[in-house]
Amino acid sequence: MSETKKKSEFAKQPREDKAILTFGYIVLGLFLIAIIVPVIYIIFASFIDPVTLQNKGLTFDFSKWTLTAYERVMSNAQIWVGFKNALIYSVLFTALSVVVTLLAAYPMSRNDFKGRGFFNTIFVITMFFGGGLIPTYLLISNLGMLDTIWAILLPGAFSVWNMIIARTYYRGIPQDLQEAAEIDGANEMVYFFKVLLPVCTPIIATIAMWQFVGMWNSYFDAMIYLNSASKQPLQLVLRSILIQNQPEPGMVSDMQSTAERAQLAELLKYATIIISSLPLMIMYPFFQKYFDNGIMAGAVKG
Amino acid sequence: MRKSSPGTSEKLAGGGGRLHNTVVYVKQHWQLYLLFLMPAFLLTIIFRYIPMGGILIAFTEYNPIRGILASEWVGFDHFKRFLSSPDFLSYLMNTLKLSVYGLLWGFPAPILLAFLLNRIMSAKTKQKIQLVLYMPNFISVIVLCGIVRILLSPTGLINSLFGTQTNFMTMPQAFRTIYIASGIWQGAGWASIIYTAALSNASKDLKEAAVLDGANIVQQIKAVEWPAIKDTVLIQFIMSVGNIMSIGFEKAYALQTDLNLASSEIISTYVYKKGLLDGDYGFSTAVGLFNTVINVILLITMNKIVERMNEGNGI
Numbered sequence: 001m002s003e004t005k006k007k008s009e010f011a012k013q014p015r016e017d018k019a020i021l022t023f024g025y026i027v028l029g030l031f032l033i034a035i036i037v038p039v040i041y042i043i044f045a046s047f048i049d050p051v052t053l054q055n056k057g058l059t060f061d062f063s064k065w066t067l068t069a070y071e072r073v074m075s076n077a078q079i080w081v082g083f084k085n086a087l088i089y090s091v092l093f094t095a096l097s098v099v100v101t102l103l104a105a106y107p108m109s110r111n112d113f114k115g116r117g118f119f120n121t122i123f124v125i126t127m128f129f130g131g132g133l134i135p136t137y138l139l140i141s142n143l144g145m146l147d148t149i150w151a152i153l154l155p156g157a158f159s160v161w162n163m164i165i166a167r168t169y170y171r172g173i174p175q176d177l178q179e180a181a182e183i184d185g186a187n188e189m190v191y192f193f194k195v196l197l198p199v200c201t202p203i204i205a206t207i208a209m210w211q212f213v214g215m216w217n218s219y220f221d222a223m224i225y226l227n228s229a230s231k232q233p234l235q236l237v238l239r240s241i242l243i244q245n246q247p248e249p250g251m252v253s254d255m256q257s258t259a260e261r262a263q264l265a266e267l268l269k270y271a272t273i274i275i276s277s278l279p280l281m282i283m284y285p286f287f288q289k290y291f292d293n294g295i296m297a298g299a300v301k302g
Numbered sequence: 303m304r305k306s307s308p309g310t311s312e313k314l315a316g317g318g319g320r321l322h323n324t325v326v327y328v329k330q331h332w333q334l335y336l337l338f339l340m341p342a343f344l345l346t347i348i349f350r351y352i353p354m355g356g357i358l359i360a361f362t363e364y365n366p367i368r369g370i371l372a373s374e375w376v377g378f379d380h381f382k383r384f385l386s387s388p389d390f391l392s393y394l395m396n397t398l399k400l401s402v403y404g405l406l407w408g409f410p411a412p413i414l415l416a417f418l419l420n421r422i423m424s425a426k427t428k429q430k431i432q433l434v435l436y437m438p439n440f441i442s443v444i445v446l447c448g449i450v451r452i453l454l455s456p457t458g459l460i461n462s463l464f465g466t467q468t469n470f471m472t473m474p475q476a477f478r479t480i481y482i483a484s485g486i487w488q489g490a491g492w493a494s495i496i497y498t499a500a501l502s503n504a505s506k507d508l509k510e511a512a513v514l515d516g517a518n519i520v521q522q523i524k525a526v527e528w529p530a531i532k533d534t535v536l537i538q539f540i541m542s543v544g545n546i547m548s549i550g551f552e553k554a555y556a557l558q559t560d561l562n563l564a565s566s567e568i569i570s571t572y573v574y575k576k577g578l579l580d581g582d583y584g585f586s587t588a589v590g591l592f593n594t595v596i597n598v599i600l601l602i603t604m605n606k607i608v609e610r611m612n613e614g615n616g617i
Contacts, residue, residue, distance in 0.1 A: 238442070
């Protein structure tokens with residue numbers, strides 16, 4: 001039905017419009033192909049025997065397919081340590097950040113809040129100006145937070161940008177709700193937790209998703225603040241495998257020749273990419289309905 | 303006191319009243335200050351403002367044992383050293399080129415995508431396309447750079463397509479193209495959301511009226527769609543220009559190889575290497591501060607320009 005309807009709408013267009021539309025669809029199609037092809041290539045390549053892959057490229061001769069790479073990556077302890085740490089850091093960071101940000105946004109959203117201008121200035125300045133890498137690093141060091149989870153969780157926990165977005169969202173909530181609550185004798189705490197938060201789920205979900213994905217995918221803070229292998233998040237483990245060409249000890253060491261080791265190390269990259277990206281790839285479609293909401297809130301000027 | 307003119311006493315009373323009002327307000331609403339705002343305020347002061355004090359390090363030969371104030375004061379020596387070093391211009395230009403070219407190519411891409419998406423009639427098809435477009439955004443920087451390195455390696459997909467064996471990752475002249483193209487690959491779809499949202503807000507009726515009036519696509523875009531997203535485009539543009547000097551460390555560092563440094567060494571990677579790898583704290587802080595100051599100047603200038611263009615409405 002919709003197919004025929006679309007066709008008829010397309011057919012109704014004047015000729016030059018058809019040309020523009022066709023060209024546009026081709027551009028969009030090419031972009032989609034450019035996104036999909038590398039992903040499919042990596043997926044297929046991860047199953048192919050390293051020697052064959054290097055000599056012939058992709059093959060559909062299934063006798064050359066193997067799960068070796070997956071077995072080796074999955075049986076490596078450091079990958080799992082990375083997963084575990086990334087999960088702990090991301091969950092705690094998201095929880096902490098969402099709580100601090102949502103709380104701060106509430107007084108900042110109220111017109112009667114005394115000192116709002118002062119606090120706003122204090123917060124907004126930090127969006128444009130900061131101490132930079134070394135002073136921040138020395139502070140973390142002086143606080144004794146090097147190589148601890150606090151160096152990962154605390155410095156970025158309060159996001160001014162997310163606070164502005166939450167504040168804008170609060171202001172969009174009808175004032176009647178607050179007035180009704182005040183008449184009922186509810187104080188700030190009751191109003192905030194019982195009345196305001198329950199109607200703010202879309203923005204809470206959006207901010208939570210941003211913070212979670214941001215923490216899960218970042219490596220810089222972990223690289224400069226954490227030294228112990230046991231504390232490394234997934235992205236740092238990936239970095240040594242994918243960027244520094246240093247597979248985890250034990251992944252390739254049983255291979256006889258250097259060439260074999262190099263080939264296997266290449267293959268391990270494909271499997272590592274798939275395994276490490278899978279969790280977010282599976283999760284993000286479930287959040288799609290929140291994307292537009294959150295972005296819309298963010299689009300409103302702070 | 304009694305002899306003071308009525309005006310003054312009124313003012314005094316007003317001032318005292320205001321102070322009194324504030325005290326009463328704070329007492330009444332102490333929860334707003336202590337429970338709601340305090341955590342964010344403390345985090346900001348500790349992790350944002352204290353490091354600003356640490357900027358003084360840029361003017362010293364910093365000695366970690368002595369601390370900032372007892373370290374030898376060298377004034378602007380670090381800045382002079384950086385500005386007069388032969389590498390200065392190279393790092394500055396690498397930073398500027400990477401972000402300016404990135405902006406030129408990367409900024410229009412999501413707008414174009416949003417226009418195209420807006421022409422997809424079926425909501426279901428549109429949603430499926432969006433799902434694919436958003437996907438790369440959820441890939442990490444490390445994995446993205448891992449994929450790039452694999453595809454561009456001498457035996458990788460790109461080379462086997464053309465039957466060549468070029469090692470792109472070692473070519474300084476290829477770095478910017480790789481960085482910008484992979485950035486569009488990863489980010490254009492996600493960045494298009496904001497424009498798609500603005501476009502879908504453009505009144506459907508308005509567009510139908512335009513179609514009835516016999517407007518062709520170009521006219522529709524001019525009369526209906528462009529006005530709907532113009533403000534969003536402007537805001538996004540200012541913010542991008544304001545962030546030109548704060549181009550990310552993570553991706554540039556992950557795409558660096560020893561051989562492409564001639565174009566891949568930007569100020570942020572240089573600050574990291576000088577400061578944390580070489581331990582030259584004072585110098586590194588000075589370079590970082592130089593970067594921040596340029597960024598702030600750019601931002602203020604942009605805001606002024608927009609205020610002029612937009613009849614006094616800056617950001």
